[in-house]
Amino acid sequence: MSEKIYVPISPPTLLESDPRANLSDVERALYEEVLKHFSDSEYQIPGIEEKGRLTEAEKFWLSYECLLRYLRAVKWKSAAAAITRLESTLKWRREYGIEDIVSASHVEPEAVTGKQVLFGYDTRGRPALYLFPSRQNTDEPTRQIQMTVWMLERTIDLMGPGIETLALLINYGDKAGNPSLGVARTVLNILQDHYPERLGAALILNVPFLLNAFYKLINPFIDPVSREKMKFNPEPVKDGLFTGDMLMSEWWGGDQNFEYIHEKYWPALVGSCEARRASWLEKWRALGGKVGLKEWEYKDIDTPQVVDTKAADAKAVVDSEKISDVLTTESRVPTLAAA
Structure with missing residues (x-):
């Protein structure tokens, strides 16, 4: 058994080449139209009565890749x-309070049992978000949902250049209960409406009979893609989805x-995400601080390794020495926070 590890793993230094970024003439024209709309100096978010102008955080969010994700979504x-x-x-991000209300301190009571954990990356460089329903510790659905949204935002913070999707790992072992249909539908609606093109893979273990019935119940609300x-019940390492050094031993x-x-x-998680976001924002400002800047340009990584997407789909094996800098002791937590 390896030494215990208590903190997240550093992001891998690799990039995934994305052929979808090579736009056709028609796609380029559509993109330019969307970009022009949000770049208008007089633009205001519809339905926002006061202070409808884009904030710096909203302009930062409206990256080149973001606009393409929504064009692909439609x-x-x-x-x-x-x-x-x-x-x-x-409008939803403004009203939901993504930049203020849904903060680390607000959702922390939901996090104390480790029911949602960001740890490691799959063979395509996608951050892994683990869900452990058996560790549910509250009965307040509003903040439970806010916790999920907050973790999604942190997952995005841990995406390197060229990585736009996440790997979701759900373990229903240890007598996990069913989430309420209302909570499940709300989370699904948020994911589908406001985080399009973000799910790369969903790996699900130990689904009992009742949960199978539950999935059948919510299946009509899940986007076909x-x-x-x-x-x-996958075998992530054997199936080539993860390398062992990027995956938890228990259950997975x-x-x-x-x-x-x-x-x-x-x-460690909060510090790492805050540091990465601050660094990106500083570089984004230096590049002009405007709508449509490329994440590739401000998510700079020295000597990146480009992963062949097709090869990864077949049987990806990434050199662990290049992608992992595992933090195995408390003394290395500051290294993660400064990453």
């Missing part, structure tokens, strides 16, 4: 369709003997 139907969805999300990404078959201790894990 299947390149029209610029107007993408604009409508983007404006809906901008997302449904195809779900894998039940990886090499990392991870144990959730809130006082060790939480400050």
Whole structure:
């Protein structure tokens, strides 16, 4: 058994080449139309009565890749369709309080049992978000949902250049209960409406009979594309989805003997994400601080390794010496926070 680890793993220094970024003439024209709409100096978010102008955080969010994600989400139907969805999300983010209300301190009571953990990356460089329903510690659905949203935002903070999706790992072992249908539908709606093109894979273990029935119940509300990404009772290392050094040993078959201790894990995660976001924001400002800047440009990594997407799909094996800098002791937590 390897030495215990209590904190997240450093992000890998690799990039995933994305052929979707090579736009056709039609796609480029649609993108330019969307960009022009949100770049207007007089632009205001519809439905916001006061202070409807874009904030710096909202301009930062409206990156080149973000605009493309929403165009892909509407299947390149029209610029107007993408604009409508983007404006809906901008309004939701403002009203939901993504930048202020849904803070680390606000959701921390939900986090103390480690029911949601960010740890490691799959073979395509996607951050892994683990869910442990058996560790549910509250009965307040509003903050439970806010916790999920906060963790999604931190997952995005841990995405390197060229990485836009996450790997979701859910373990229903240890007598996990069913989430309420209302909570499940709310989370699904938020994911589908405001985080399009973000789910890369969903790996699900130990689904009992009642949960199978539950999934059948919510299945109509799950986007067909997302449904195809779900894998039940996989073997992540054997299937080539993860390397052992990036995966928890318990339940999932990886090499990392991870144990959730809130006082060790939480400050490391929060500090790392805050530092990364601050660094990106500083570089984004230096590049002009405007809508449509490329994440590739401000998420700079020295000597990145580009991963062949097709090869990764078949049987990806990433050199662990290049992608992992595992923090195995408390004394290395500041290294993560400064990453």
